Amino acid sequence: MKRTVLDLKVVGNFRKFLYGEERSEATIDKYMRDVIRFYEYMPEDDKVITKEKLVAYKNSLSEVYKVSSINSMLVALNGLLEYMKLSDLKLKLHKVQRSVFYEEDKELTKDEYKRLLDTALRNDNKRLYMLLQTICGTGIRVSEHKYITVEAIKEGKAVVHNKGKIRTIFIPKKLKRMLKDYCKQENISSGAVFITKNGKPMDRSNIWNAMKKLCQDARVDSKKVFPHNLRHLFALTYYRLQKDVVRLADLLGHASIETTRIYTMITGKECQKSLSKMDLVIPLSI
Numbered sequence: 001m002k003r004t005v006l007d008l009k010v011v012g013n014f015r016k017f018l019y020g021e022e023r024s025e026a027t028i029d030k031y032m033r034d035v036i037r038f039y040e041y042m043p044e045d046d047k048v049i050t051k052e053k054l055v056a057y058k059n060s061l062s063e064v065y066k067v068s069s070i071n072s073m074l075v076a077l078n079g080l081l082e083y084m085k086l087s088d089l090k091l092k093l094h095k096v097q098r099s100v101f102y103e104e105d106k107e108l109t110k111d112e113y114k115r116l117l118d119t120a121l122r123n124d125n126k127r128l129y130m131l132l133q134t135i136c137g138t139g140i141r142v143s144e145h146k147y148i149t150v151e152a153i154k155e156g157k158a159v160v161h162n163k164g165k166i167r168t169i170f171i172p173k174k175l176k177r178m179l180k181d182y183c184k185q186e187n188i189s190s191g192a193v194f195i196t197k198n199g200k201p202m203d204r205s206n207i208w209n210a211m212k213k214l215c216q217d218a219r220v221d222s223k224k225v226f227p228h229n230l231r232h233l234f235a236l237t238y239y240r241l242q243k244d245v246v247r248l249a250d251l252l253g254h255a256s257i258e259t260t261r262i263y264t265m266i267t268g269k270e271c272q273k274s275l276s277k278m279d280l281v282i283p284l285s286i
Helices: 008-020 025-041 051-061 067-083 110-122 126-138 142-147 150-155 173-185 204-212 227-242 245-252 257-263 268-278
Strands: 157-162 165-170
Touching (some): 008 067, 051 067, 110 126, 110 227, 126 173, 126 204, 126 227, 142 204, 150 173, 204 227, 227 245
Antiparallel strands (some): 157 165
16 A cells, blocks of 8 residues: 555656656656646545545546647656556546648647747847748757757757657758858857756756747747747758658657658648649539
8 A cells, every 4th residue: 555655755766756757857857747746636634545535636637638748648647657666547638529621720830930030039139030031941849959069069069868769860950051151150169059057058948038039029929939840840941842751750769750740741731722732623614
């Protein structure tokens, strides 16, 4: 019965376990937030994990979060239960019908991306200007920007270690020249390029907030502006040009092409245009 009690020591040990599994820092932080949320949900004087409490917690999330967010939280919680050898208590995820089209109000267009860049420059934020171009020009995850180093720029490629896998990120020639000039201007002679005043790689939350501040001046809906949407713009632009989902999966670091398919979804409006171009509907001639 003792092992069914959730306390902060167990949570700390779970964190160490995730490190041992070589999960990314972003994933570990996410899991910790989700586990702590469940810990705080349980009564202060009764932290024994039961199926009843788990189901009640799952139902409580439905009042606040979207199904996709709830499933993400449940994955973390199920990971904890498996770690605690309580697999029989794991929760079922909500079934979600996969969307066929990408929602237009969430798609960041190339024109909007350029307006964000122009605004960053007008605000004299050259670091953000270059970071946006680097994420969008290479398709890296925001957490991977620390691998864009002075040394990597000289090589024209960066070796990224993420989720227990290693992949090579190629830096386009134009971006390479721009990054070299930026490093020279900022006196960055080695190590990570996008750093704080303390010399540490920028935090994802700081990057998120900096991007959001551009929205109003750039006349871009804030719902579209977050780091991952730059990666989506990279993926969609590449796919439209090359039509090679396998190569795109390699570039994005996806283990499954099914994951990559999410990035290549077109909008409903684009699908309608494609259907019209087929010219298979023949008007009735009178």
